[in-house]
Amino acid sequence: MEYDVVIGIEIHCELNTNSKMFSSSPTTFGKLANSCVNEIDLAHPGTLPCVNKGAVEQAIKACTALHLEIDPVVKFDRKNYYYSDLPKGFQITQQFFPIGKEGHIEIETSLGKKKIRINRIHMEEDTAKQFHLTEGTLIDFNRAGTPLIEIVSEPDMTNGEEAAAYVEALRQTLYYLGVSDVKMEEGSMRCDVNISLMPKGSTVYGVKNEIKNLNSISNVQKAIDYEIERQAKILDEGGIIEQATRRFDEATKSTILMRLKEGNVDYKFFPEPNIVPIRLEDAWIKSIQANLPELPEQRRARYQRDYQLSAYDINVFLANKELAEIYEEVMKTCKNAKLACNWMITDVLAWLGKNNVQIPDLKMKPEDLATMVNMIENGDISGKQAKEVFEDVMLGKNPNQIVEEKGLKQVSDTSMLESLINEVLDEQPQSIEDYRNGKDRAVGFLVGQVMKKSKGQANPAMTNKMIVEELNKRIK
Amino acid sequence: MTEIKSKEYLRHLAHQCMFDCSDDELDEIQEEFMILEKQMELLNQVDTEGVEPMVYPFEMETTFLRMDEVVNVLSEEEALANAAKTKNGHILVPKVVR
Numbered sequence: 001m002e003y004d005v006v007i008g009i010e011i012h013c014e015l016n017t018n019s020k021m022f023s024s025s026p027t028t029f030g031k032l033a034n035s036c037v038n039e040i041d042l043a044h045p046g047t048l049p050c051v052n053k054g055a056v057e058q059a060i061k062a063c064t065a066l067h068l069e070i071d072p073v074v075k076f077d078r079k080n081y082y083y084s085d086l087p088k089g090f091q092i093t094q095q096f097f098p099i100g101k102e103g104h105i106e107i108e109t110s111l112g113k114k115k116i117r118i119n120r121i122h123m124e125e126d127t128a129k130q131f132h133l134t135e136g137t138l139i140d141f142n143r144a145g146t147p148l149i150e151i152v153s154e155p156d157m158t159n160g161e162e163a164a165a166y167v168e169a170l171r172q173t174l175y176y177l178g179v180s181d182v183k184m185e186e187g188s189m190r191c192d193v194n195i196s197l198m199p200k201g202s203t204v205y206g207v208k209n210e211i212k213n214l215n216s217i218s219n220v221q222k223a224i225d226y227e228i229e230r231q232a233k234i235l236d237e238g239g240i241i242e243q244a245t246r247r248f249d250e251a252t253k254s255t256i257l258m259r260l261k262e263g264n265v266d267y268k269f270f271p272e273p274n275i276v277p278i279r280l281e282d283a284w285i286k287s288i289q290a291n292l293p294e295l296p297e298q299r300r301a302r303y304q305r306d307y308q309l310s311a312y313d314i315n316v317f318l319a320n321k322e323l324a325e326i327y328e329e330v331m332k333t334c335k336n337a338k339l340a341c342n343w344m345i346t347d348v349l350a351w352l353g354k355n356n357v358q359i360p361d362l363k364m365k366p367e368d369l370a371t372m373v374n375m376i377e378n379g380d381i382s383g384k385q386a387k388e389v390f391e392d393v394m395l396g397k398n399p400n401q402i403v404e405e406k407g408l409k410q411v412s413d414t415s416m417l418e419s420l421i422n423e424v425l426d427e428q429p430q431s432i433e434d435y436r437n438g439k440d441r442a443v444g445f446l447v448g449q450v451m452k453k454s455k456g457q458a459n460p461a462m463t464n465k466m467i468v469e470e471l472n473k474r475i476k
Numbered sequence: 477m478t479e480i481k482s483k484e485y486l487r488h489l490a491h492q493c494m495f496d497c498s499d500d501e502l503d504e505i506q507e508e509f510m511i512l513e514k515q516m517e518l519l520n521q522v523d524t525e526g527v528e529p530m531v532y533p534f535e536m537e538t539t540f541l542r543m544d545e546v547v548n549v550l551s552e553e554e555a556l557a558n559a560a561k562t563k564n565g566h567i568l569v570p571k572v573v574r
Contacts, residue, residue, distance in 0.1 A: 017544050024547035033565040034555040038548045042555065054544025073537065084572050130572070138566035141555065271531040279537045 008155035020145035022049030033140040043087035055147035068100030085127040098122035107165040117154035160224035223248040307337035329366030363396035
């Protein structure tokens with residue numbers, strides 16, 4: 001039987017702030033356990049939450065870039081549940097009045113472009129991190145109270161590819177905004193997928209399953225592909241889908257049952273009495289909105305306009321913002337955008353991988369790479385020589401100096417080339433004879449001889465052209 | 477609804493909150509609950525027909541937001557001071573998942 005697949009995604013994203021959502025202790029990752037907390041995070045009696053302006057600002061940025069309508073009155077609610085990762089016994093969230101509602105983001109898949117609607121974005125606090133050992137559970141409260149936004153999509157996606165494209169589009173947008181680190185592998189961006197199947201053409205949604213623990217975008221797609229197959233098989237065999245929470249298991253590339261949902265959990269939501277409604281000043285919201293950083297789609301348009309790069313090249317740069325920023329520096333003094341782009345997305349990336357260097361640790365100066373590309377463009381060095389120069393440029397050396405030291409300068413001086421060519425032709429009468437008899441290979445051999453005499457410094461294209469001219473003269 | 481006044485229920489509640497009460501303490505709590513219940517009955521007599529529930533004593537908005545600065549951090553020792561058991565700088569509790 002054929003099915004329509006319905007997928008909705010909830011994304012939790014840690015915000016880039018100095019301090020926590022409701023307390024002035026620091027937000028960090030990977031610090032000594034329980035070293036970044038204060039009385040509010042630990043819910044000591046008598047402590048009161050105080051809303052972080054920086055977190056609200058980041059949430060406004062996210063809402064604006066994703067076209068959500070912003071509620072100028074910020075209100076919080078309590079979500080009550082009892083668990084050891086939550087010292088207060090409730091999480092402060094925005095259940096009733098999210099900061100943003102009704103937005104969208106555009107995605108692109110093999111089937112073309114599609115708009116995915118976003119239902120809401122709300123602010124909340126993260127929980128403590130737990131480590132489950134055999135002798136008990138260890139709790140680190142450093143993460144407790146870290147500002148989060150939760151982004152809830154409408155059930156607009158129909159396959160794994162679309163879901164992966166949606167998560168990637170969001171990830172890129174939030175990264176460009178500087179709203180979050182969006183590192184899925186470190187948990188600063190977490191993704192829960194809701195998925196259900198219904199008979200093709202039906203309008204009644206099937207029973208959904210939620211998949212957790214998706215720590216990469218490729219796993220989002222793999223988990224959904226697996227889950228579609230799993231649910232379809234059960235339905236084909238006349239079975240029923242039970243509402244459940246599952247997790248993706250990397251080793252077996254399958255989803256594993258965590259718990260069945262026995263009805264909806266009652267979180268007894270009610271307005272947080274310790275935070276009175278906060279009215280955001282219109283001028284403040286507008287100034288944040290007016291100063292948004294460049295978004296991926298804007299950058300795409302600019303690269304098309306200014307550099308005339310291909311869609312493929314632009315996608316590589318969009319996915320690697322740091323690399324793109326170096327490229328822009330290079331392009332300040334570089335003449336050939338496409339050539340510089342090729343060096344960036346093939347040679348530079350390959351070099352980084354081979355040498356296991358991260359971009360922030362890179363010693364290469366963009367203006368040096370630009371100089372090198374200009375040398376190639378001007379015919380001062382050959383492509384082959386450039387490879388040699390490149391290795392040293394990546395280590396922070398100046399290309400003029402490298403060329404000088406290694407004696408790599410390509411000879412494009414016509415009178416000098418002419419004398420070398422004549423010397424070679426005088427030594428190789430057989431080659432002239434071969435050329436007369438239509439053996440074009442002779443030219444290649446002669447170019448090689450000139451290169452040898454010039455110790456590899458002759459401009460090959462120029463040499464080739466001049467040899468052909470000289471040969472034609474001599475066989476007349 | 478479970479009988480709030482029953483001592484067994486109070487004992488169960490206390491246990492769920494991770495503490496235990498002596499019989500004397502339970503007697504006292506039971507007595508206080510009965511008083512509270514009577515007070516609630518009194519409140520229930522107030523006619524609230526058409527009255528919106530309120531959350532804050534003063535229904536006033538504020539514009540205050542805290543600057544995003546690190547001000548107050550506990551030392552690791554202070555953070556763990558109230559924990560019954562710790563291990564490697566973490567708070568150790570009975571295993572919460574099976």
